Amino acid sequence: MTEDQSALKTLSEVVRDRRLQLGLSTRALAQRCIDPGTGKAIPRHYIQRLEDDLANLAPPRLPELSALAAGLELPLAVIQEAAGFQFHGVTTRHSESGRARMFVARFDELDPAEQDRVLAMLEAYTAVKPPKVD
Structure with missing residues (x-):
């Protein structure tokens, strides 16, 4: 452990x-x-x-x-x-800010149609990632 x-x-x-x-x-x-x-x-x-x-x-x-x-x-x-x-045996990973964990908790409170809309938004956002700035 x-x-x-x-x-x-x-x-x-x-x-x-x-x-x-x-x-x-x-x-x-x-x-x-x-x-x-x-x-x-x-x-x-x-x-x-x-x-x-x-x-x-x-x-x-x-x-x-x-x-x-x-x-x-x-x-x-x-x-x-x-x-x-x-x-x-699954452990949850939390973001340093705690915001990702909050997102997941709040996501579970949404109805299925709302969850689908959020997932579609995330898919769209991750498909068009902004260029990394050095």
């Missing part, structure tokens, strides 16, 4: 730490973990298994991540980053 990775938390750690910080039982947290998009709730046993960091636990999908973010009162990007690290 690199020095950068040692500071990262797994989703299991984020869920357990935040639940305790909020003073919630797993039952109370489960009642709060409802995906805003689908209305689907996360069962208490899933939260317990996640906190226990069970090796055979399937990676959560976006509705589960959204539900956890809502219940834990955390940005979805924080939950996604922790899940990516725990289940896929």
Whole structure:
């Protein structure tokens, strides 16, 4: 594990730490973990298994991540980053200014049509790069 990775938390750690910080039982947290998009709730046993960091636990999908973010009162990007690290060994790279990370977090808040427009703009911009000035 690199020095950068040692500071990262797994989703299991984020869920357990935040639940305790909020003073919630797993039952109370489960009642709060409802995906805003689908209305689907996360069962208490899933939260317990996640906190226990069970090796055979399937990676959560976006509705589960959204539900956890809502219940834990955390940005979805924080939950996604922790899940990516725990289940896929993915670490997020941040720009020095933090602006790129903010862009990604805000991008996830856009509806699909808005996301398509932003991606088209980025494609157009990167296709016509200005000449490098020495």
